[in-house]
Amino acid sequence: MGTNLDGFLHDIAQSLRSRGDEPLEQLLQSQRSSFPGIWQDQDLAALTTKVTSQHITTVLDILQYGVDISAVEMPPAAAEFARRAAELGTPLSELLRSDRLSHVDTLKMLYGETVRLTSDPELRDEAAMRLISGTFEYVDRLAEQVVAAYEEARDRRLQRRLTVINEASRRIGTTLDTARTARELAEVGTNHLADFVTVDLLEAVLGDEGMRAEPDPLALRRIAQQSVLEGHPESAVETGQTHSFPEGSESAQTIITGHPLRYRPASPDTQPWPAGLPGGHRAARDFDVHSMLMVPLWARGSPLGLAQFFRHRTADPFDDDDLLLAQEITSRAAVHIDNARRYTLERSTSLTLQRSLLPLHGPQGHESVETAARYVPCGSLAGVGGDWYDVIPLSGARVALVIGDVVGRGLRAAATMGRLRTAVRTLADIDLMPDELLAHLNDVVIRLQHEEEQDADEISATCLYMIYDPISQSCSMAGAGHVAPAVVSPAAGKGDTPQHAVDFPKLSVGPPLGLGGLPFEMTQFEVPEGSLLVLFTDGLIENRTRDVDTGLALLRDVLVQPASTLQSTCDHVLSALQPDRPSDDVALLVARTRALDAEHVGTLDLPSDPEVVAEARDYATGRLAAWGLEDMAFTTELMVSELVTNAIRYGKAPIQLRMILQYTLTCEVSDASSTAPHLRRAHTFDEGGRGLFLVAQLADHWGTRHSREGKVIWAEQSLPA
The missing domain is CATH 1.10.490 (Globin-like)
Structure with missing residues (x-):
């Protein structure tokens, strides 16, 4: 068988x-x-x-x-x-x-x-x-x-x-730069998936969070494109050029709905691409493009743009696995592009806010100091910080120099900086001494902390407040957790390269603002005319590879060399200490001191006797005649008379009249009493109460400042044209 x-x-x-x-x-x-x-x-x-x-x-x-x-x-x-x-x-x-x-x-x-x-x-x-x-x-x-x-x-x-x-994952999103991230997506797609890749982003996305009304909501800008052929000749749209898809087209629906599209023409003789695709028919005819993927760029539930993948050298058409892979890498790129867009927007907003809150120039016409300043935002991913500086004119020809640094980054730090700068100007307007001003500013910061939400970061800041008096050529300063300034004395030597003496005055540094506890102490020292006062934040002298002492030594080496202008001094300091983009914000304020000589200041000591009022008027008239300001005699005599009378009646000896000629005419009367004057409106039959009212009406500005020895009442008048 x-x-x-x-x-x-x-x-x-x-x-x-x-x-x-x-x-x-x-x-x-x-x-x-x-x-x-x-x-x-x-x-x-x-x-x-x-x-x-x-x-x-x-x-x-x-x-x-x-x-x-x-x-x-x-x-x-x-x-x-x-x-x-x-x-x-x-x-x-x-x-x-x-x-x-x-x-x-x-x-x-x-x-x-x-x-x-x-x-x-x-x-x-x-x-x-x-x-x-x-x-x-x-x-x-x-x-x-x-x-x-x-x-x-x-x-x-x-x-x-x-x-x-x-x-x-390794190559896409290496920086917070939208264009570079798009290029990285195109490069990865060309290396592993397609022969030609384009990345387009919506114009509304590239604008200010879509707040700017676009004539075409589907207007796209070609951000990046990459091809296996040199110069990507398949493309009909240049990088940076704007184009759009017709409303209702497959391409537009891909962007709007977020659903990808795999497209392969049935025949080269038929229309091979979705309607409105720029250069689609030419690419199919001239380069044998036979398969395409349209993958929308979506992040956080919103459309950002469109990535397109084409094949012409690769024989196999795109399959479902290719589509999944394209979606995977495109979704990763979309998140990075959205992060870069949000970072760029917040950084731009913070920087704009920061710069708008900083003074563009020093006080116009102020003769006590000549100033120059720089603000350099950090180059790290942390965002713009809260560094600031200010130059505030004070009574008696004095000027306040301020520099500070708010802890933190971004919009919150920039907004806090603006609030603190406003608070400093308000406190400076009432002529507080540096240590007293910082004590009040510390209270402001603590109140801001209490007003913030429970989960908000604690507000803190450092600050240095300095007052320069051109008459006594002295500086009074106090610090709240801030580094001491550099004082550059005028060149002592002669020759081609005179050397400047650079000193860092000893400063009793108090705690940063917002911590409370220890009091602030004031330091006083004299500076010769022509000295440089260099105030800066710690971002100038510190970085990842350099400590504070090394930074101060390097700063000293730069400042000993003479500079023709304050602007060039700022440039030399920044190029030497922060040649690259700094890891922290940098604020730099340089002021050259000027002295007000005896020819511009007149002083008269007065006993506490009503009969000396006439003597004070005569002295004021004489000073005005010496300065060629006889036209201001009547108004000035009246103000001097009222100020001296007020000091004799309500103050304590010793009493002094001081007249200062600068860009304004200032009359000051000081006494040993700490009682502040009170401006009131006298009734018809009142025998007194009109003195300060008259002064306030005649003067451009007037006020009171207190010192350890008493108070000063001052009044300013503008000089004739």
Whole structure:
């Protein structure tokens, strides 16, 4: 029976071979009806035909020539089919089901031939058993090899995807720069996925948070593009150029809805691209662009733009796996682009606010000091800080120099800086001494802390407040956690390179503002005329590689060299200490002192006697005549008379009249009483109470300042043109 069975199986195989392609067509017809998805891909369809043909040949060889099944290798087309299916993302279960169905159809075909060739039931049964056992053994062996080839290709595909994603994570978003992040996306896409990549962002996104009304809400700007061809000739839009998609087009809907689009033209002769795609038809015609992905750039639920991936050198069209990979790297880039956009917007807003709150120039016409200043925002990702400076004119020809640094970054720090600068100016307007002003400013900061939300960062700041008096050529200063200034004395030597003496006065530094506790102490010292007072924040002298002492030593080396102007002094200091973008904000204020000589100051000591009022008027008239200001005699005599009378009546000896000629005429009367004067409106029959009212009406500015020895009441008048 065995010999007869082997011969019968040989006859079956020979009979099927004699039919030509009929068995193949029979099996392919079953495949088409059972797995239509496979036939939609041209490559898989071609491989299916080849695999089926090779399977039939292998099975017939086993039957006709008695080939050992254990030695049979998987047909080459089957391995290629498994790898291709893995690359296309076809599930392994569907692949194995296709093989099992093909096996069943093959068995049906063989058994049908058995029935046709013999009527012997015993022979048919024996043949059926041999066919079932043999083909199942072959199918099992084939399935093992198919699974191995599929898993190898799938792992390779997953490894490629992980490699691309890892590289995208490493290369995209290296800086908080929108254009550079877009270029990084285009470069990664061209290296691993496409032959040509473009990145467009909405004009509304590139504007001020979309607040600026755009004539076309879908207007896009080409931010980046990359191609395997030099100069990206496929593009019809230059980098930086604006274009738009028609409303309702597929491209526009991709941006609006956030749903990606995979597009492959059916024929080069037809319109190959979605309507409104710039240069799409030309790219398909001239460069054989045959496949495209449109992936929207979305972040935090809002559209940012569109990334487009094209293939022309790569033969394979984009598949679903390519689309998923493009979505993955594009979504990562979108988050980085949105972060960069938000950072740029906040930094620009903070910097604009910061600069708007800083003085653009020193006080106009002030003759006590000549000033120059610089503010340099930090170059780190932390954002703009709260450094500030100010120059405030005070009564008696004095001037206040202020510099401070708010802890923190961003809009909060810039806004806090503006509030503190306003508070300093308000406190300076009532002529407080430096230590008293810082004590009041500390209370302001503590109140601001209490007003903030519970989860807000604690407000803190450092500040240095200095008053320069050009008459006594002295400085009074107090610090709240701030570094001491540098004082540069005029050059003492002669020759081509005179050296300046640089000193850092000892300053009893109090705690930073907002901490409370310890009091603030005032330091006083004299400065020669022409000295430089250099105030700065710690960002100037400190960085990641340099401590405070090293920074101060370097600052000293720069300041000993003479500079032609204060502006050049600022430039030299910044270029020497912070040649690159600093890691912290830098505020720098340089003031050259001027002295007010005796020719511009007149002083008269007065006893506490009403009869000296006339003497004070005569003295004032004489000083005005010496200064050529006789036209101001009547008004000045009246103000001096009222101020001296007020000091004699309500103050304490010693009493002094001082007249100062600068860019204004200032009359000051000082006494030893700390009682502040009170301006009131006298009634018709009141015998007094009109003195300060008259002074306030005649003077441009007037006020009171207190000192350790008493108080000073002053009044300023503008000089005649």
